Amino acid sequence: MLRPRNAWVPLLMPVLLLACVPGSLRAQTEIDLALVLAVDASRSMDPDERELQRQGYVEAFRSPMLHRAIQRGVLGQVAVTYIDWPDASDQRTVVPWTLIRQPDEALNFAERLAGMSMQRVLGSTSISGAIDFSLHLLMASPFAATRKVINISGDGANNHGRPVTEARDEAVAQGGTINGLALMLKRPEGPFEIHNVDDYYRDCVIGGLGAFMMAVREGRDFAEAIKAKIIREITNPSAVPTIQKTSAQPRMNCLDPVTR
Helix, strand or coil, X not given: CCCCHHHHHHHHHHHHHHHHCCHHHXXXXXXXXXXXXXXXXXCCCCHHHHHHHHXXXXXXXXXXXXXXXXXXXXXXXXXXXXXXXXXXXXXXXXXXXXXXXXXXXXXXXXXXXXXXXXXXXXXXXXXXXXXXXXXXXHHHCCEXXXXXXXXXXXXXXXXXXXXXXXXXXXXXXXXEEEEEEEECCCCCCCCCCCCCHXXXXXXXXXXXXXXXXXXXXXXXXXXXXXXXXXXXXXXXXXXXXXXXXXXXXCCCCCXXXXXX
């Protein structure tokens, strides 16, 4: 028995509709976490500090503890990218978005990072520029992430670009979380350097669901601190909103932290 010519239309409609969906929407991979590792490369960072920072992230992704944390997630997969940032007009993607499900993929990420050269940078410190660039990466990523996190590490306050609180609040409004790693390995000497980087990160930088800040004061603690921080970001132990608005009388003057 022959079907009428139009009898196939209802059967073909789902296929036709799927074909009309943009590939970027149709092909998105669901993941537990999209994580931007945004690392200070401004002039305030000494070469040895930058090397210590880079090596800390490399060792973190070599860690079996981190591998297990990824696999214990609901979906068992995360995506990570690593960027360097100095001033507001200069950010560099060192390792692009990488899907990590298995230990060998985490190890490959670590080896790619270890093999990348560190450019000599003389720019100012723009945490706001780093947040803006990281947010763009999150919004444009090819993944459908349950959580979107920006991991900012640095040793100073925002002194270039727009106010850091504006960038922070915009990122949080778009569903992002900003965590901080405050590097306090040396005494501040320059006119724009501050003593209490930890307070500054706590009051002015971090924000969003479960946001937290960690401080590192000794070089020997750096690798373990980075590993613990990333594992905490992967496992997401807290979903409590943490954000310090400038109107709530924080300990730091976020617009002029040098004078507090």
